[in-house]
Amino acid sequence: MFAARRALTGAVQRRAFTASARDLSKVTVLGAAGGIGQPLSLLLKLNPRVTDLALYDIRGGPGVAADISHINTKSKVTGYDPTPTGLASALKGAEIVLIPAGVPRKPGMTRDDLFNTNASIVRDLAKAAAESAPDANILVISNPVNSTVPIVAEIFKAKGVYNPKRLFGVTTLDVVRASRFVSELKNTDPVDENITVIGGHSGVTIVPLFSQSSHPDLVGDATLLNRVQFGGDEVVKAKDGAGSATLSMAMAGARFAESLLKAAQGEKGVVEPTFVDSPLYKDQGIDFFASKVELGPNGVEKIHDVGKLSGEEQKLLDACLADLKKVNISKGVAFVAENP
Numbered sequence: 001m002f003a004a005r006r007a008l009t010g011a012v013q014r015r016a017f018t019a020s021a022r023d024l025s026k027v028t029v030l031g032a033a034g035g036i037g038q039p040l041s042l043l044l045k046l047n048p049r050v051t052d053l054a055l056y057d058i059r060g061g062p063g064v065a066a067d068i069s070h071i072n073t074k075s076k077v078t079g080y081d082p083t084p085t086g087l088a089s090a091l092k093g094a095e096i097v098l099i100p101a102g103v104p105r106k107p108g109m110t111r112d113d114l115f116n117t118n119a120s121i122v123r124d125l126a127k128a129a130a131e132s133a134p135d136a137n138i139l140v141i142s143n144p145v146n147s148t149v150p151i152v153a154e155i156f157k158a159k160g161v162y163n164p165k166r167l168f169g170v171t172t173l174d175v176v177r178a179s180r181f182v183s184e185l186k187n188t189d190p191v192d193e194n195i196t197v198i199g200g201h202s203g204v205t206i207v208p209l210f211s212q213s214s215h216p217d218l219v220g221d222a223t224l225l226n227r228v229q230f231g232g233d234e235v236v237k238a239k240d241g242a243g244s245a246t247l248s249m250a251m252a253g254a255r256f257a258e259s260l261l262k263a264a265q266g267e268k269g270v271v272e273p274t275f276v277d278s279p280l281y282k283d284q285g286i287d288f289f290a291s292k293v294e295l296g297p298n299g300v301e302k303i304h305d306v307g308k309l310s311g312e313e314q315k316l317l318d319a320c321l322a323d324l325k326k327v328n329i330s331k332g333v334a335f336v337a338e339n340p
């Protein structure tokens, strides 16, 4: 029986490893030696859909790559330093570029407090990506996501290579947290909890839609809402100055990358909430919004509207839209205009 299982496992692995040309997937992590970057790179190394893993950081990329490269999965791992050609080589040929480069929060900080440092880091990495991997899917993790995603868009526009279908703000951690917190309250398996979270990725812009889940009674649960909107603060506080969520974020980033790879390899019906260039509220001057997005070989396949909301959720959405419009998005756009 064990022999049979071994033979089967071997066959499955062989199938995974004899990838056709279109299944060759290079994934690049920018900021790979950081708190998120390292576990994210580890999880990507364990993903059989990834054939080539490029790890770049301003310090420590090759070390992380050497370590991870000993793991006995098929993908080839290469580490890069900021040498004259390092970043370009890491990016060249990438299908997915994940960006967790930047500084994390300390207790008492909001994600917006990170803007001054992270805006220029993301801008410079976006410039390199626009030059060396203009067709890649760009997955922005660096905070404040609501502002860093517009920064990438502006840079790609300036370079004449902007494709709105291939730019994503990673909001998956909000979805992961919501399903976990609901399962704790309802004594269910979190895998079965599918909570849609819309809006953006900070404080009141994070809007969970419990009315659309199997627990509509949770609408109006102020404690749960606060946990979903400010769950990151729990981690920042517990780490007491040593950073923000890294391990759960790595899992969320790896999940989103896996969804994109699945969709690129032909799987249908892959849907993830994510912060994208969206038509939903453009008439209100809001160019980016997170809602359920169906993924496909070209990145964004279909942007779902928010569906039916309860009265309370509509109020939360109104507050979210005001914040996105007032500060978050325009701040990113203005930054690139002033600091091209």
Ligand code: NAI
Pocket: 030, 031, 032, 033, 034, 035, 036, 037, 056, 057, 058, 059, 100, 101, 102, 103, 104, 105, 114, 118, 121, 124, 125, 140, 141, 142, 143, 144, 145, 170, 171, 172, 173, 174, 201, 243, 244, 245, 246, 249
């Ligand atoms: P970290 O400080 O542990 O790691 C950041 C890494 O980026 C470091 O290794 C650093 O050397 C590198 N880096 C800095 N400038 C760079 C550049 N120009 N090019 C390449 N690499 C560069 O920080 P951590 O905890 O990994 O967080 C990273 C970012 O992710 C933060 O902005 C944080 O706020 C954000 N974050 C986002 C979440 C989300 O849900 N989207 C959740 C948690 C954190």
